[in-house]
Amino acid sequence: MANSPRCDSFDRRAFFRTSAAGIAGASLMGMTACSEETDGPAPDRSAILPDTPASPTDEAWAPVRAHFILERGTAYMNNASLGMPPGIVAEAVADGYRAISTEPLHGKHDLQDQIAQVVLPTLARTFGADVTEMSLTRNATEALHLQSLSLALSPGDEVLITTQEHPAGHKPWMVRATRQGITVREVFIPSPLVSTEDVITRFAAEITERTRAVAFCHVTRGGHRYPVRELCAFARTRELVSLVDGAQAVGQFPIDLHDLGCDAYSASMHKWMFGPVGTGFLYIRAGARDRFIPEFVPGPATTGAEYAPPGTADFPVRAALATSLAFVERIGLENVEARCRYLSDYLKESLSGLDGCTLLSGPRERSAPGSTIFQLDGLNALESVPLLEELARTHIDEHQRDGHDAIRVSTHVYNTRTEIDRLMEGLHAARS
Ligand SMILES: Cc1ncc(COP(=O)(O)O)c(C=O)c1O
Known part of the structure; x- marks a missing residue:
């Protein structure tokens, strides 16, 4: 891989010792893991992360740009579809696979530890949530299906969505409408948005005594930014559950999920968060767990992880999120x-x-x-x-x-x- 040293033999112990050094170390595990000595203290790799840019200019961001391995001469301006991870994230995925291929048993356990001890706590901290409220998914679409399909509803109940939803924010509700007799109504929202008051007024006008939930994007595919905090506060006053599609928002600006006040939030990590392809998360507010019935456990959910499909996951990809999160944390x-x-x-x-x-x-x-x-x-x-x-x-x-x-x-x-x-x-x- 361009910009990254290669090696002939992989040293699993050094690789995970590095990751255990904390988020900065974990973020760099892919860069030189294979050349490490097996004994001695983990090296300080934090110098490999870019410095925090001092201003928004091209000059100040040139060192950050140097971390991306896009072929020369191509300009990539389609990040809302799929973003680009920096080279160190691609290397972290490769090294995770190398670890699991060199020693499957320990490799798997080490990657699982990395996910539980580094990725999930960092993710929760980055987005102002408790770690027990977060679960990893393959993408925002999966998370949106999990949140929409698990909402406790009875036949005849209504859900309001908008005319600007992505198919992933629309389809799960169609499943519920068809199979369970849930009424799904679309609130027309003009593009561009008119004002916060206009969005709220349009929702308010559609609410009936059967309305139980509102679902909308934080940022739409067209880049329109919804007044999420205000909409969630409004939903609370009407005792409605609020479900947010954050696929386009996460990674573009700071987000504090507790402060937003939503009950559920789904996101991609592979658009704006520099995550490897096939990563996303689902947040279910701890206090809202009684409103979401988990699909995969018999009783009520006691932790956010119970909303996600169980079983063997793409551990190397998920573990590499430690690198993406460290990168984001460093640049701010x-x-x-x-x-x-x-x-x-x-x-x-x-x-x-x-x-x-x-x-x-x-x-x-x-x-x-x-x-x-x-x-x-x-x-x-x-x-x-x-x-x-x-x-x-x-x-x-x-x-x-x-x-x-x-x-x-x-x-x-x-x-x-x-x-x-x-x-x-x-x-x-x-x-x-
Ligand atoms: C608003 C919105 N929601 C959901 C998605 C689906 O995201 P993912 O590809 O991570 O499943 C997208 C993807 O473009 C999107 O723009």
């Missing part, structure tokens, strides 16, 4: 937010000079920092995706929904203004 989510905003502000400013361009992202308080959507007269969004790859070697996505034929550009910390300039040239060329 508030700095990620500022950096993402810095880049999307520059993109928006550049788009404002483009004839026939309509920006569809809302203002700061109602938009995610990293995702920008816009329509361009004379350019079909679906066709723009391969065109931009061909003309500017830049990956973007279409957003043909919510009544738009929009292009979505989702920039993360490793993108640069130069790449945005190249995207703009590509957009000009694509239209001509």
